[in-house]
Amino acid sequence: MLEQGKIDSKQAILLLISLVLPTAILTAPAITVKQAAQDAWLSIIVATMAGLLIAALVTGLSLRFPGKTLLEYAEEILGRLPGKMVGLLYIWWFLHGNALILDEYASFLCSALMPDTPVIVFFVFVTVVAALAVYSGLEVLSRFNQLFLPLVLGLLLVVFLLAAKDMEVTRLLPVFDKDAAAILKGAVIPASWFGEIVIFALLIPFLDRAEEAPRVAVTAILICGLYLLICILVVVMIFGPHVSARWIFPTFNTIRVVSIANFLERLESIAIAVWMFGGFAKIGIFYYAAALSSAQWLGLKDYRPLVAPVGVVLVALAALCRNIVELLNFLATAWPPYALGLFEAGIPLLLLVVARARGKGGRGA
Amino acid sequence: MVRFLKPRKPGMVKQSNQQVSQSRESSLPDTSWKEQVLSPDLDTNLAQIKAILDRCSDVMYREFIFAQNEQIRLALIYTDGLTDKEQISEQITKALALEVAMAAPGQEISKSRALEFIKQRGLCVNEIKQTDKIREIIQAILSGDSVLLMDGYATAIINGTRGWASRAISEPEAEPTVRGARDSFVETLRTNTALLRRRISSPNLKIEVFKLGEVTNTEVAVAYIEGIVNEKLVAEVKSRLQRIKVDAILESGYIEELIEDHPWSPFPTVNHTEKPDRAAAMLLEGRVAILVDGTPFVLTVPNLFVEHLHAAEDYYERFIFTTAVRVIRFFSAFISLTLPALYIAAVSFHPELLPTTLLLSIAGQREAVPFPVFMEVLVMELTFETLREAGIRLPRPLGQAVSIVGALVIGEAAVRAGLVAAATVIVVAFTGIASFTFAYSASIAFRLLRFTLMFLSAAMGLFGLITGVALIGIHLCSLRSFGVPYLSPAVPMTGTDLKDVVFRAPLWAMFTRPRLIARQNQERQEQNLKPAPPETRPRG
Numbered sequence: 085m086l087e088q089g090k091i092d093s094k095q096a097i098l099l100l101i102s103l104v105l106p107t108a109i110l111t112a113p114a115i116t117v118k119q120a121a122q123d124a125w126l127s128i129i130v131a132t133m134a135g136l137l138i139a140a141l142v143t144g145l146s147l148r149f150p151g152k153t154l155l156e157y158a159e160e161i162l163g164r165l166p167g168k169m170v171g172l173l174y175i176w177w178f179l180h181g182n183a184l185i186l187d188e189y190a191s192f193l194c195s196a197l198m199p200d201t202p203v204i205v206f207f208v209f210v211t212v213v214a215a216l217a218v219y220s221g222l223e224v225l226s227r228f229n230q231l232f233l234p235l236v237l238g239l240l241l242v243v244f245l246l247a248a249k250d251m252e253v254t255r256l257l258p259v260f261d262k263d264a265a266a267i268l269k270g271a272v273i274p275a276s277w278f279g280e281i282v283i284f285a286l287l288i289p290f291l292d293r294a295e296e297a298p299r300v301a302v303t304a305i306l307i308c309g310l311y312l313l314i315c316i317l318v319v320v321m322i323f324g325p326h327v328s329a330r331w332i333f334p335t336f337n338t339i340r341v342v343s344i345a346n347f348l349e350r351l352e353s354i355a356i357a358v359w360m361f362g363g364f365a366k367i368g369i370f371y372y373a374a375a376l377s378s379a380q381w382l383g384l385k386d387y388r389p390l391v392a393p394v395g396v397v398l399v400a401l402a403a404l405c406r407n408i409v410e411l412l413n414f415l416a417t418a419w420p421p422y423a424l425g426l427f428e429a430g431i432p433l434l435l436l437v438v439a440r441a442r443g444k445g446g447r448g449a
Numbered sequence: 450m451v452r453f454l455k456p457r458k459p460g461m462v463k464q465s466n467q468q469v470s471q472s473r474e475s476s477l478p479d480t481s482w483k484e485q486v487l488s489p490d491l492d493t494n495l496a497q498i499k500a501i502l503d504r505c506s507d508v509m510y511r512e513f514i515f516a517q518n519e520q521i522r523l524a525l526i527y528t529d530g531l532t533d534k535e536q537i538s539e540q541i542t543k544a545l546a547l548e549v550a551m552a553a554p555g556q557e558i559s560k561s562r563a564l565e566f567i568k569q570r571g572l573c574v575n576e577i578k579q580t581d582k583i584r585e586i587i588q589a590i591l592s593g594d595s596v597l598l599m600d601g602y603a604t605a606i607i608n609g610t611r612g613w614a615s616r617a618i619s620e621p622e623a624e625p626t627v628r629g630a631r632d633s634f635v636e637t638l639r640t641n642t643a644l645l646r647r648r649i650s651s652p653n654l655k656i657e658v659f660k661l662g663e664v665t666n667t668e669v670a671v672a673y674i675e676g677i678v679n680e681k682l683v684a685e686v687k688s689r690l691q692r693i694k695v696d697a698i699l700e701s702g703y704i705e706e707l708i709e710d711h712p713w714s715p716f717p718t719v720n721h722t723e724k725p726d727r728a729a730a731m732l733l734e735g736r737v738a739i740l741v742d743g744t745p746f747v748l749t750v751p752n753l754f755v756e757h758l759h760a761a762e763d764y765y766e767r768f769i770f771t772t773a774v775r776v777i778r779f780f781s782a783f784i785s786l787t788l789p790a791l792y793i794a795a796v797s798f799h800p801e802l803l804p805t806t807l808l809l810s811i812a813g814q815r816e817a818v819p820f821p822v823f824m825e826v827l828v829m830e831l832t833f834e835t836l837r838e839a840g841i842r843l844p845r846p847l848g849q850a851v852s853i854v855g856a857l858v859i860g861e862a863a864v865r866a867g868l869v870a871a872a873t874v875i876v877v878a879f880t881g882i883a884s885f886t887f888a889y890s891a892s893i894a895f896r897l898l899r900f901t902l903m904f905l906s907a908a909m910g911l912f913g914l915i916t917g918v919a920l921i922g923i924h925l926c927s928l929r930s931f932g933v934p935y936l937s938p939a940v941p942m943t944g945t946d947l948k949d950v951v952f953r954a955p956l957w958a959m960f961t962r963p964r965l966i967a968r969q970n971q972e973r974q975e976q977n978l979k980p981a982p983p984e985t986r987p988r989g
Binding site: 197232361 | 798801911912920941942
């Protein structure tokens, strides 16, 4: 086995939350509100449903092949060569997806904290931290996440509570102003974030109780959905749909408006500092997925020698993207069919269908 | 091929090793006696022991004649200063040379019966042991026992007559408490085991003794409570101790450094205490204690990070107060790690972190300061560390002088002279004070890492600081102490053990022992111990 460590269900839930939430909470509100205006919260509900479906698909598929990761059972289902092809695609997606996340994360930090520093500095440092976590193994990565994610989640709740006095429920009206198509369109991008849960297929063999995987995935998706829902409601209630849609990071602006008694104000730096841990974790998980699956693809005994090369590729890929506007544009247009259509739903569905047709896999075959 | 990556020629290495060992052997004293046994002739034995203990002026030889048979010559060997002289003269020499006659009046004890007779009725010492190995005899003499040799017997009797001047049990200096036991371990192993035994008078408290250190032959005891401790842990501790092949063990720090899991980490993964009550509490939670002769510091393993933020008193004061104090301690730990770095980041990169009036006030103070804030904080921190080190090192009577110079000259005058801002002094002073609120061993790690964070923060502001904290977090997450994750029970989370991390549950609610440490015997006490006045107490 490539990975000796085991993680418990609590850690798995937190890992999956980190897998979805840190970047989703940053950019999802703007993109969703742009499509569905004040009905964006309905989009999130729809997206959560989609996330649940993908979670069911992935865990269902994985549980048919206990002890095997996505790449391993892809070969078993499709045969050696097509399986390897699928594996290669996934490795690319883990790398590219991570590069986009890294880009999003670093650009945000750069613009929010130190606008004069070249963004590549952020790429390198974030990657080094993530590399250390990945190198130390899944156990350490999940412990790190368990240590800091509660801080992130707690801080978000506190900020939303503190911002309550600026909220205006009427800004959510009229409900169903847009047609169903717009709401669905708004749901596509958050759904693609929820769909990143497909990485869970790589982690299920390392759960100490693999049979709890569906419960873990569903819990994580529901928590993420709840957070995103609250986040969007708060953003829209404070700024209204038109202003929210024009910002790049509306959640961040929400934190900015918090001002209590002339003392608790300008919390954004602290919020960013805490939220950074979430970003480290998310990039770490994608990074881990890329390193682990590359090692499996190449048939190595240990993924550790691949940590440094994967990191270099990651930084290089992230550096390809020129600016945040281009990135957000890519996320809003190309990402849904690319990620959601192909990797998060398409291939797993294909695998499930073929596995059923060929009668591969233990349970229900 | 790259030449410099190749190992040196194996032949060369071997040769030089041989040379070294040869030269060492020629200079070392003859050690062939280690395998030898006694001869029946007293004079030969005495001569041999005298030859081995040549030029050891503290070893005493007393030859005398057995009271009941003039033919039987006896010799007593002991080390002056390590033995109880009164005991030797009363219970050995006087007893054998005079009083034994009363045991069997008028009877002549033949040479063949003498050994049994002396062992059974002659010696009044409580602790005796028979041996014929020269090695054991020498060891006994040098560790304070006295050795009785008899003419005609190739055997010796070792008498337990240890008794040396040792420091009295005094108040703990390194771990003072307001409430709780006032005794502390001393430098004598037996006294220390006695302090433990007095607290845990159970047959299950096992104390096994090893000898470590090729030259010093230091006694090292491993203590644990059978039935609570995880047997695998005991085996692991013993095997790690047996791996140690060094010339000397002078302090438990030697052992700590030779058995710890992560030798490169700044964080201690072996805990130590000088309080017997704390050591007893550790044993009762399923830990293993390692007592070393010659030091009042007892090691306990496995060690969790939170232990360093706990104090013995936490369990003696009421739990509400303890919890509040622990919050302060955890906050202090955070402060002592990050406050200077946060200050640097806020002043030089993120002024928006500070409220406007505070920012203006700091900016006003800094107006005349000629250094960047990083240099200012760095210099003040180094000054503080110097003062602290001086405070430990210098002779007691000079302490006041240093505190006057430290507080007045450096604090007051530097601010007046405009070399540092008053805010910087406050930050550094608060950081220093905060680092005194928890265990010294952990605060050392925090002090070191504080400087790293200051550098990161000076280079990249809040981003650098958080990157550093994340790296430290990852490092902490990867540590283990004797198989137990260092950050447990917080991470990985074991629900029931959260009763004793920041929040300290009331004693009547602590039903279980720490799950990852005392694996096999979890139940600590009855469940319905919550005290209540009689009328509300549930019946049955």
